[in-house]
Amino acid sequence: MDYKYFNQFFIVALLCCACAYTEVPSCACARVYRPLCASDGRTYNNLCEFQCRADYLAKFGEKLAVIKHARCEESYE
Numbered sequence: 001m002d003y004k005y006f007n008q009f010f011i012v013a014l015l016c017c018a019c020a021y022t023e024v025p026s027c028a029c030a031r032v033y034r035p036l037c038a039s040d041g042r043t044y045n046n047l048c049e050f051q052c053r054a055d056y057l058a059k060f061g062e063k064l065a066v067i068k069h070a071r072c073e074e075s076y077e
Contacts, residue, residue, distance in 0.1 A: 038054075043071045
């Protein structure tokens with residue numbers, strides 16, 4: 001059996017899965033805890049982490065807004 005095509009398919013599938021699970025881009029943010037609640041229902045540790053996610057989502061035409069400068073009541077993290 002020729003595994004040449006199977007190996008190529010497996011590598012492509014693996015790369016696609018890795019890209020799909022990149023939910024939060026990596027940004028160099030200080031480890032400061034000043035929580036804020038965003039319109040996606042998540043609590044972000046600080047404004048830098050929120051802005052990092054907002055910039056990432058903006059690339060796909062999605063908007064993220066700050067709801068309040070405190071933890072969300074129900075976090076979906």
